[in-house]
Every structure is written in C-alpha cells, then in structure tokens.
Amino acid sequence: MTTILLSALRQQRCSAHSASNRPTPPFQTRAVSTLILLRHGQSQWNNPNPRFTGWVDIPLTVKGRVEAVGAGQLLRSRGFKASRVDVAFTSKLQRAHETCELALASMAGPHQHTWSSDRIRRLEGLNERHYGIVQGKKKNDPDVLNTYGNDTVRSWRRSLRGKPPPLDETHEHWMPPPAPTTESLLDCQRRVLGAFHDHIAPALFEEEGLPHHPDERAVVVVAHSNTIRSLMAAFDNVPDESVPKLHVPNSVPILYKFDTATRLPVSSKLQSAAGGSHARWLVSAENHREVRKAITGHTLIRGIFESLDIDNNRDLSAAEIDRGLREYLKEDEKLDCVTVAVAKKVAREMSPRETISLQSFEERALAAAQGLTAPHAKESYFDHDPGSMVLDEQFP
Incomplete structure (x- = not known):
C-alpha cells in the first residue's frame, strides 16, 4: 500500500x-x-x-x-x-x-x-x-x-x-x-x-x-x-x-x-x-508524556532537544537546559525519560559559558539509552528502541 x-x-x-532531475548546485x-x-x-x-x-x-x-x-x-x-x-x-x-x-x-x-x-x-x-x-x-x-x-x-x-x-x-x-x-x-x-x-x-x-x-x-x-x-x-x-x-x-x-x-x-x-x-x-513540557507513547529513539531525542533550544541555534547552553527542564518538571515531578535524565547530567557537567551541539547531545542520549540494561531500565513502549526507556531509579 x-x-x-x-x-x-x-x-x-x-x-x-x-x-527537478537536475542536481542542485551545492551553493x-x-x-x-x-x-x-x-x-x-x-x-x-x-x-x-x-x-x-x-x-x-x-x-x-x-x-x-x-x-x-x-x-x-x-x-x-x-x-x-x-x-x-x-x-x-x-x-x-x-x-x-x-x-x-x-x-x-x-x-x-x-x-x-x-x-x-x-x-x-x-x-x-x-x-x-x-x-x-x-x-x-x-x-x-x-x-x-x-x-x-x-x-x-x-x-x-x-x-x-x-x-x-x-x-x-x-x-x-x-x-x-x-x-x-x-x-x-x-x-x-x-x-x-x-x-x-x-x-x-x-x-x-x-x-x-x-x-x-x-x-x-x-x-x-x-x-x-x-x-x-x-x-x-x-x-x-x-x-x-x-x-x-x-x-x-x-x-x-x-x-x-x-x-x-x-x-x-x-x-x-x-x-x-x-x-x-x-x-x-513539536515536543513540550505539556505534551511530552503523550508524545513518548508515540515516538521513541532518535525522533524523541531530537524533539526534546528542540524543545530546550529556545533560540533555535542548534546549540544548548546550561541555562537553556536548566530552564527547559524546570518547565518539564513543573508539569511532571516524576519525569523519568532517559533523554531528559541525560540533559540533567549534561547541564551539571557544563560550565556557564559552554554549549553542547545537537549532534553531541544526540550521541550522548543514544549511548546512555543503549547502555542501560535491566534492572536499571525497562523498555516502555516499543521493543528494541532506545530513547524512551523509563528509568527505575535516577540516572547516575
């Protein structure tokens, strides 16, 4: 079909x-x-x-x-x-x-x-x-x-x-x-x-x-x-x-x-x-719980990154991450998404003037999700798809 x-x-x-079959010049x-x-x-x-x-x-x-x-x-x-x-x-x-x-x-x-x-x-x-x-x-x-x-x-x-x-x-x-x-x-x-x-x-x-x-x-x-x-x-x-x-x-x-x-x-x-x-x-603090039932892995990670990227420059500062996570936690105090947990960890490790790129954020989130095994995590919505795993305890 x-x-x-x-x-x-x-x-x-x-x-x-x-x-339209003609190649587009790189410039x-x-x-x-x-x-x-x-x-x-x-x-x-x-x-x-x-x-x-x-x-x-x-x-x-x-x-x-x-x-x-x-x-x-x-x-x-x-x-x-x-x-x-x-x-x-x-x-x-x-x-x-x-x-x-x-x-x-x-x-x-x-x-x-x-x-x-x-x-x-x-x-x-x-x-x-x-x-x-x-x-x-x-x-x-x-x-x-x-x-x-x-x-x-x-x-x-x-x-x-x-x-x-x-x-x-x-x-x-x-x-x-x-x-x-x-x-x-x-x-x-x-x-x-x-x-x-x-x-x-x-x-x-x-x-x-x-x-x-x-x-x-x-x-x-x-x-x-x-x-x-x-x-x-x-x-x-x-x-x-x-x-x-x-x-x-x-x-x-x-x-x-x-x-x-x-x-x-x-x-x-x-x-x-x-x-x-x-x-x-378009992921937000208000809709993320429903979104996580629908998408996982890389798609979810990208959506959460873009929700934190207030100025849309594809880089996150510690302040942007902190501000965005406060909004998420205001809506859901028991938030347990691996990607958000990774964002918390990244923010703690960053200096005030440091930023993290979209690519680096995605790599760290995917690596963290793929590295989690039971009993630390359970796959919440779809089999073998990292990024939306639910943590049984706080991400270290």
Whole structure:
C-alpha cells in the first residue's frame, strides 16, 4: 500500500517540475514548503471508555479545546504564527474543524487580523476511517467481542485489510452515499491520499493567489488518527506491516518539510517506532508524556532537544537546559525519560559559558539509552528502541 501512496506523490511532483532531475548546485539554497499535521483534541468519545467514532460527528471535550489552544500556542512559540499559514485543511467533522479554528486563533495570538477562517477548507476525504456496523460502539463492548471474537475485532483494528461488516439504513449512524458503509485501514489510506493528491499537494506546491510563494509556504492539516497515519505512512515509506504501529496523539503538531522542486521530504530520517521517519514532532513540557507513547529513539531525542533550544541555534547552553527542564518538571515531578535524565547530567557537567551541539547531545542520549540494561531500565513502549526507556531509579 505504501508503494501505491508514494507513486501517487511522485506522479504529482513530476507533472509540474520536469527540471527537478537536475542536481542542485551545492551553493544554492533549497526551497522548502512546510506541512503541519495535527490530530484533533480529545473528543467526547475518546475517553475514558473510547468508542469506534469514525464518521459520527462527536464534539470536543473541554480538555480537547484546551489541547487545541495549547497546540496553537506551541506552534506560535516555534515560529509558526497564523500569518505564516497560507491555507488549512480539515475534515467535515466538527471535532477536527473546531480544533483547526482554535489552534489557528491561538497561533494568531493578539493579532487576530492576520488569520481568516475563509482560508480553512473542509474535505470529506480527510474524515476518520469508517467503522461500519460497530461505529458508535465501545471498543471493549462485550457484545461486540462475543459476537465476532477477539481475533476478528483485533484484525479490524490492527491489520490493513480487516474491516467490520457494513452498516445499512437501519443503523443509527448510517449516512447516505457517497459516505462509505465500512472501511479497512487500506480503504481509508486510499481515500486520504486521494484528498492529498487532489487538494493539499496543489496548495502546498503550486496554487497561485496564496499569501506566500510555494518556496516558503506553510499548510496545516487538522484531521484524525487514521487520516494522519495514512499521510505519514506515505511520506516515510512505511512498510505495510508497520503502519498499525504508527500512533498519533491528540493535538501534537507534526511537521514535514518538502523540497518544492522534487516534492519529497527534505529532513533526514530519524529512528521511529515504525522505522525511519522524516517527521519532526513539536515536543513540550505539556505534551511530552503523550508524545513518548508515540515516538521513541532518535525522533524523541531530537524533539526534546528542540524543545530546550529556545533560540533555535542548534546549540544548548546550561541555562537553556536548566530552564527547559524546570518547565518539564513543573508539569511532571516524576519525569523519568532517559533523554531528559541525560540533559540533567549534561547541564551539571557544563560550565556557564559552554554549549553542547545537537549532534553531541544526540550521541550522548543514544549511548546512555543503549547502555542501560535491566534492572536499571525497562523498555516502555516499543521493543528494541532506545530513547524512551523509563528509568527505575535516577540516572547516575
């Protein structure tokens, strides 16, 4: 499936840029456009007993609205003010649309005139995966498990091709065509990539009349877990069997930067749960606990470094590390991530005027994580992936 998705992306870029095969001179600055992916905030069916929400139009919780505002504030603090966003895409479902509105208003801050809701485009193709006859049911509903069996239900949720039986007009959540009656993850991916190919990619790379030239364009997509998972699988060339390992938390910004000539991601691949990823996650003191459930290893280390790097110069001073760690510990007094523990150790060993580079920080964090063995550490989320290990005791 990933091959199909990548093929669609390559066809999209080749049609408009026949000269992109020429090598770029080493002195030439690469033109880059930015795609910001954001899952909606917590909805009323996400917690505490989550349901198969799918296409049911469920609103955000109060927590979900706070998460959306927080995501916008985080983006603004990292240089993405609303005025930088050319267009935003979201689904037809209110939980995604409201998240989009709140995040962009937060990105605008006191300068609300810099953003207009007219630049939000709603696409049915970005709707969440349709869950057929179980749509609206709790995921641990004993009737569903007894009727279909644990293995079958697991295949619906964790495989690419498994899908629940279709619903019909007697179902309370039935919708008339063109709405689907059920979908596998594979079906959802094909629909989402169609929306990217037809609507999002043109806005990112070639549409005229937007505030910024494609060489410095930023486009936001606010959607759903399986929607964003589908896009990430395509951008990162994730093997089919690894796609279900992709986890997308609520309201955590995920950035992809594209070469506008080749229309391919430009950031180097970092280690992730589903293999290498070009994504850069915006980690913060407020969201790091959820982020650590989704990413590990090199990707997590890079995210934490960038959250501490206030002036964005790819070097950390002891003062920056100390300031950032205070924010992390303020949110979580029992913070036990190896990478953060390494940052503490580095800060203690640095002189006031000394700095540590991104490369050195990453090398030390990876070495520390790989050097930890039981009983000093346990792997918390994914097997054989350093960087997110949980310490059983304070890092020495």
